[in-house]
Each structure stands twice: as structure tokens, then as C-alpha cells.
């Protein structure tokens with residue numbers, strides 16, 4: 001049990017550091033065991049140091065910074081033990097245009113092996129999709145239509 | 155105390171119905187006293203019926219629908235007892251482009267008498283502002299610069 | 309493997325006609341106005357695979373997932389989830405069905421044959437799909453991953469291990 | 470009345486130099502990249518007017534609002550809020566100052582003269598500004614207005630009445 005946990009932890013930690021560094025343009029992040037001798041008697045803490053800043057308490061970080069750290073952790077787990085599909089609903093709500101673009105790019109890269117179903121209100125993220133499912137409703141009844149890009153609709 | 159409360163309640167309720175109807179294109183909303191004879195022994199419930207739909211539990215509504223109802227209530231209170239300024243931080247996070255535009259328009263209309271300080275990541279909402287405060291940071295230190303419209307920057 | 313399509317009948321805002329929602333390989337974007345029914349697609353996936361509680365699907369209880377209009381609720385709701393290239397699960401065809409009846413009863417089928425939820429979950433685990441897993445991030449939930457306690461975060465890693 | 474400008478010294482991400490943040494009449498948009506310091510402006514307003522708790526300003530306690538770099542925290546933080554056309558408050562000039570010291574002590578000044586928080590709040594009420602009021606909606610909080618209980622909603626209306 002200990003070795004299974006440590007293998008997972010070490011891999012996810014390595015992925016997390018590398019992914020966060022990429023999305024934050026050389027910022028740093030880490031996962032640490034609160035109790036190194038006995039991991040199960042402590043938790044796993046998260047440290048985040050955005051580019052040019054000090055290490056911060058996660059609670060003090062901005063909404064966008066928290067989203068980037070959270071997405072990095074999800075992708076770190078995904079690179080270690082992927083699920084066959086991912087469903088993300090408006091994860092870009094608090095991202096600025098540049099970070100939403102970066103996220104779209106990252107999902108696109110990973111989507112050759114894994115299915116990503118992503119609900120978004122942001123055009124620049126939707127532009128990375130392979131196809132778009134447009135959902136509309138009339139008199140309270142929803143229906144869908146499929147198209148390749150937003151340019152087809154506007 | 156009863157008459158002060160009822161005057162506030164009746165005014166806010168009237169405003170709420172009218173504002174929600176406007177932002178939801180003829181949807182309906184209402185505020186109701188749980189106990190009409192003794193308002194203080196019950197609460198104030200909120201009923202929302204988006205256009206073409208049935209009345210819904212607020213918990214079942216979509217994020218964007220909840221935001222519109224919440225903004226309508228804030229503006230309903232504002233029209234009854236205004237504060238000299240309002241500060242809104244990313245209230246458009248879950249609004250689609252059309253609703254973000256509508257909200258920008260509404261804030262613009264009300265801003266001739268009241269100050270609105272609005273943090274937004276959405277260009278189409280920022281476009282309604284009288285002026286923009288751009289915030290940037292370098293090595294963890296924030297600074298601001300003022301400009302009239304986003305076109306000046308890009 | 310990937311979800312090729314979802315077929316819904318009387319599910320949430322998707323009305324009473326059997327409706328096919330196409331998905332497909334790669335990066336699928338779901339777009340549309342507020343209140344259109346986008347998040348309800350995620351709820352259909354969560355419901356169909358038994359991955360969440362009614363609360364996370366924004367329903368007071370499972371029967372609230374059944375399409376209702378002007379106080380009239382249909383007798384049942386059904387979701388069919390079609391996986392393409394499902395060999396990772398040990399199958400050549402892989403269709404998960406779940407039905408919820410107005411009286412609250414619910415059942416699952418795999419390729420048309422009744423299956424118990426926990427047996428379904430053992431099979432889904434082969435595709436990295438778990439109840440309370442990390443492949444489904446609902447609206448407003450993204451920041452939870454950094455706001456959970458260190459102990460909860462350790463448990464997430466234990467689950468993955 | 471409206472906030473004409475805010476002057477910050479050692480406040481959150483605004484560094485050690487005294488910095489003037491212009492605001493002004495009408496509809497002021499605050500824009501910029503993630504992590505730039507936009508929400509910290511709202512925190513400066515909340516802090517300066519004494520309208521919230523350290524938790525809602527995302528600080529473990531008030532001293533965490535003081536600018537800190539590489540473990541070194543400055544001795545104090547100061548925010549000055551300048552209101553233009555402040556006659557509604559009963560003044561021709563209206564500058565609220567609040568200072569928090571590293572040891573946790575905090576004080577308020579009105580036009581340079583020390584004032585107690587509760588007396589300041591009585592004056593601010595004339596402009597419709599209240600502690601836990603509804604004119605300040607922090608990041609992520611908008612939906613609270615519809616998700617609160619009926620009793621909490623009634624209390625909001627009582628406060629306004």
C-alpha cells in the first residue's frame with residue numbers, strides 16, 4: 001500500500017511541477033507530504049509560486065491563479081492514470097483571454113489520445129475544439145446541432 | 155417596524171419583477187413572504203420563471219440564469235435605496251456573450267447617478283465603461299494605468 | 309475508448325422525444341446560451357454512469373431529473389451512453405443504460421442486460437472512470453482541487469494509486 | 470458622491486511605494502491579466518471602509534494585507550479613500566484612512582482625524598454603505614443572493630428598510 005501510494009505520489013508530483021511551470025511561464029509549484037516518514041498520518045499540501053512572486057497560500061491567490069493550479073493538478077493525475085474521457089464545465093470562468101487560450105491549446109494537445117468534452121462560453125477556447133455541439137432551447141426544450149467551428153454560426 | 159419592512163419589501167419586489175422581466179426578455183420573477191400575516195415569522199422566497207420555461211427551484215437553474223436573477227435582486231434593492239457606489243468583481247463569469255452585453259448596458263444606464271466599479275475579464279462588458287483602469291504586475295508588484303477604451307491597448 | 313453519443317429520453321430539459329446527442333473522438337466543445345441545456349449533458353453522463361449524487365446534478369432527488377412541464381412529470385427518464393472502441397472495458401460493444409422511474413426506482417443495463425451499479429463500476433474502473441473521480445469537473449467546481457484539505461488531497465492520490 | 474481615487478501604501482500586491490489608483494465618476498471598468506491585482510482594489514475599498522472580515526479579503530488575518538516579499542513583511546499598510554462631492558455624508562471633504570500595523574493594531578481617520586469604526590459606519594450609512602451590505606459583490610459571490618435561505622433574504626430586506 002505504501003509503495004503503491006508513493007509511486008502514484010511521485011509521478012503525480014513530477015507531472016504537476018512540469019505542467020504548472022508550463023502554464024505559468026516558469027512559475028513553480030509542488031506537492032509535499034506533510035509527514036515524510038509516514039505519509040498516511042499526514043496529508044498532501046500544495047505549494048504554488050507564480051512567476052515573479054513568492055510562494056503563496058492557496059487562499060490568497062487570485063481566482064485565475066487558482067484555476068491554473070487546479071488544472072495543472074488534474075492534468076498531472078491524467079498523465080499518470082488517464083480516464084478515457086474528461087468532462088469540464090466552464091473551467092475557464094475565471095481565466096483571462098490569454099490563459100483561456102493556453103488551456104484550449106493544452107486540451108487540444110492531449111485530445112489525440114483522450115476525449116475531452118468541454119462546456120465553454122469563451123470563443124477563444126471553443127476555437128480549439130475538433131467539433132462543436134451547439135445547444136439551444138425553445139419553450140424549455142433543449143436540442144443540439146453539430147458544427148465544425150463558430151464561424152459557421154455567426 | 156412592520157410598516158418600514160413592508161414598504162421596503164413592496165418596493166423591492168416591484169423593482170425585482172420589472173428588472174428581471176427586462177433582462178430575461180419577458181421571463182417572470184417574484185419575491186413572496188412565506189408568512190403573509192406575520193412576515194417576521196417566515197422568510198422571503200424567490201420564484202423565477204425564465205422565458206418559455208416553468209417556475210424553477212433556484213438550485214436547478216443554470217449558472218447564467220442564477221446570475222441574472224441575483225443581479226436583478228441587487229438592482230431592485232439599488233433602485234429603492236441606492237448606495238453611492240457599487241463594486242462588482244467578475245459577476246459576468248457565468249454569463250454568455252449576449253447576457254454580458256445586456257448587463258454592461260444596464261450598468262451603463264444606471265451609472266449617470268451612481269458609481270459602478272466593475273472588474274471584468276470580458277471585452278464586451280468592458281466596452282460599456284466610461285474609462286478603464288488597467289492593472290498589471292511585474293515581479294509581484296501591481297500598478298495601474300488609465301485608458302478610455304480597450305482599442306487603445308490592443 | 310470515447311463516448312460516441314448519448315441518447316436521452318425525458319431527461320431534464322431534453323423533452324419527451326428520444327434525442328441523440330452526438331459527441332465523438334477528441335476535443336468536443338459544448339456551446340450555447342445560458343440556460344440552453346449544456347450542463348445537463350454532463351448531468352446525463354454522471355447519471356448514466358452512476359458517478360454522482362442527485363445534489364451534484366442539481367436535482368432535489370433523482371426523480372427531478374425526469375422531464376417536467378407545467379407540473380406534469382413524465383413516468384421515467386432514460387439515458388443511453390454509447391462508447392466507441394470500448395476494448396479497454398473488455399467489450400466490443402459498450403452501451404450503458406440507466407432508467408429512473410417516477411416512483412424513484414432506478415436500474416442499469418449493460419448492452420441491454422440488467423447490471424448492478426457496483427458491478428458496472430468495476431468495469432468502468434478499467435477505463436479510469438470512478439465515482440467521485442477527477443475526470444468530471446462540474447460548473448463552479450474547478451477551484452475545489454486547490455481548496456481541499458491536505459488530507460482530502462492525499463485521499464485523492466490514494467484512490468488513483 | 471463617488472470614490473475619486475484610492476491611495477495605497479504597502480497594501481497587498483501594490484508594493485512599497487505610495488500608489489494612487491484613480492477611479493472616478495460613472496462606470497469604471499477594471500481590467501488586466503489573472504493575478505495582476507484587480508480584486509485587491511476591491512479589498513482596499515473593503516479594508517479602508519471597514520466593511521468586511523480578513524477572510525473575505527483572502528487574508529489569514531489583517532496583517533496579511535501588508536505587502537510582503539520573500540518573507541519580509543513591511544511594518545504597516547495604509548489605504549486612503551477619497552470621495553468626491555461628499556455632501557451626502559455631511560462633509561465638503563471626505564477622506565477615509567485606515568492603517569494596519571504589523572502587530573495587528575489598526576486605526577481609522579476621517580479627514581486626518583482619528584475616528585472609531587462604529588462612528589465611521591454611522592456616517593457611511595448616509596451614503597447607503599453598510600458592513601455586509603449589498604453594494605460590494607466579491608469574486609465568485611454573485612450567486613449567493615439567490616442561494617441564501619428565505620430567512621437570510623428577509624434579513625437583507627430588513628436591513629435595507
Ligand SMILES: Nc1ncnc2c1ncn2[C@@H]1O[C@H](COP(=O)(O)OP(=O)(O)OP(=O)(O)O)[C@@H](O)[C@H]1O
Pocket residue numbers: 135140204207210214215216217218219248250319320321322340341342343344345346347348349372373374375376377447
Ligand atoms: N426535470 C426538468 N425538466 C425540465 N427542465 C429542466 C429539468 N431539470 C432542469 N431543467 C432546466 O434545465 C435548464 C438548465 O440547463 P443547464 O444547466 O444545462 O443550462 P446551461 O446551458 O448549462 O446554462 P449556463 O450557461 O447558464 O450554465 C434550467 O432552465 C432548468 O429549468
Ligand SMILES: Nc1ncnc2c1ncn2[C@@H]1O[C@H](COP(=O)(O)OP(=O)(O)OP(=O)(O)O)[C@@H](O)[C@H]1O
Pocket residue numbers: 050053056060061062063064065094289294480481482483501502503504505506507508509510533534535536537538608
Ligand atoms: N500581502 C501581500 N503581499 C504581496 N502580494 C500579495 C499580498 N496579498 C496578495 N498578494 C498577491 O496578489 C495577487 C492576487 O491579486 P488579485 O486577486 O487582485 O488578482 P486579480 O487581478 O483579481 O486576478 P484574477 O483575474 O485571477 O481574479 C496574488 O498573486 C497574491 O500573491
Ligand SMILES: [Mg+2]
Pocket residue numbers: 089216217218346347348447
Ligand atoms: Mg451550465
Ligand SMILES: [Mg+2]
Pocket residue numbers: 062063064243507508509608
Ligand atoms: Mg480577481
